[in-house]
Amino acid sequence: MQINLIGPAAALATFLGVWLGHVSVRKIERETVHLWKPTVIAILLSAGFAAASFLTSSMPLSAICGILSVTLLWDALEIAVRQPKRIKHGHAPANPKNPRHARILAEYPEATTIDWLDRDPRGAPYSAAELASIKESAK
Amino acid sequence: MNWFGFWLCLATLFIIGLGFVWVIRGERYFGHLWWPYVMGAGVLCILGSLFISNNWASALLGAFGASLIWGSTELKEQAVRGEIGWYPFNAKKILPPFVEVIKKWKAPSL
Numbered sequence: 001m002q003i004n005l006i007g008p009a010a011a012l013a014t015f016l017g018v019w020l021g022h023v024s025v026r027k028i029e030r031e032t033v034h035l036w037k038p039t040v041i042a043i044l045l046s047a048g049f050a051a052a053s054f055l056t057s058s059m060p061l062s063a064i065c066g067i068l069s070v071t072l073l074w075d076a077l078e079i080a081v082r083q084p085k086r087i088k089h090g091h092a093p094a095n096p097k098n099p100r101h102a103r104i105l106a107e108y109p110e111a112t113t114i115d116w117l118d119r120d121p122r123g124a125p126y127s128a129a130e131l132a133s134i135k136e137s138a139k
Numbered sequence: 140m141n142w143f144g145f146w147l148c149l150a151t152l153f154i155i156g157l158g159f160v161w162v163i164r165g166e167r168y169f170g171h172l173w174w175p176y177v178m179g180a181g182v183l184c185i186l187g188s189l190f191i192s193n194n195w196a197s198a199l200l201g202a203f204g205a206s207l208i209w210g211s212t213e214l215k216e217q218a219v220r221g222e223i224g225w226y227p228f229n230a231k232k233i234l235p236p237f238v239e240v241i242k243k244w245k246a247p248s249l
Binding site (some may be wrong): 014063 | 140141142143144145146147148149151152154155171184185187188189190191192194197198199200201202204205206208209215216218219220221222223224225228230246249
């Protein structure tokens, strides 16, 4: 039986693309004041990987480059649009040291510095009073 | 021109998008404690992809396996999202076999 490396290559690229995207988007959006810079970098990297996937004759390499290309394009969308929206809705913690986030904290009542997801599931829903108390304790 | 990577990236985008859906639905009806089974299924998919000679089938199975592993690490956060009211909460979840053992393990989160 012959071993086919394309599957593990696609798996590695998918996992790395999603994982690095997930972690780095949060970090970059949190620290950056002007989001257009990392957005443009992600788009350019995506285009570079897309070009490499077209130009290489190696199937595993084409798979890796193609997948990284699309995950980077998604990261650009996350940095520019989706993560700032989460900050405004309080679904991701704002960084008060970042002037852009400080403005969001001032303008949007739902925005918070609390990382709501940094807790273990407890198996029961939180009441409105419990949520308000958690939010109050962070002030 | 090698179009394999291009078409694969579109298929992977669909697989990753599907991941968002099954993580939300799966956590709602089954709960986050299924994570070891989901992660195991992902590992099996990737190992299985090694032995498939067809490039497309191997690549899709590999990408799907990786999305299962990623999804298994998202289940814990999704459970919290349900508990704090961002998603509907279902109290009557179908719990996995060996649930008491799994409860003692720390659920992974990226």
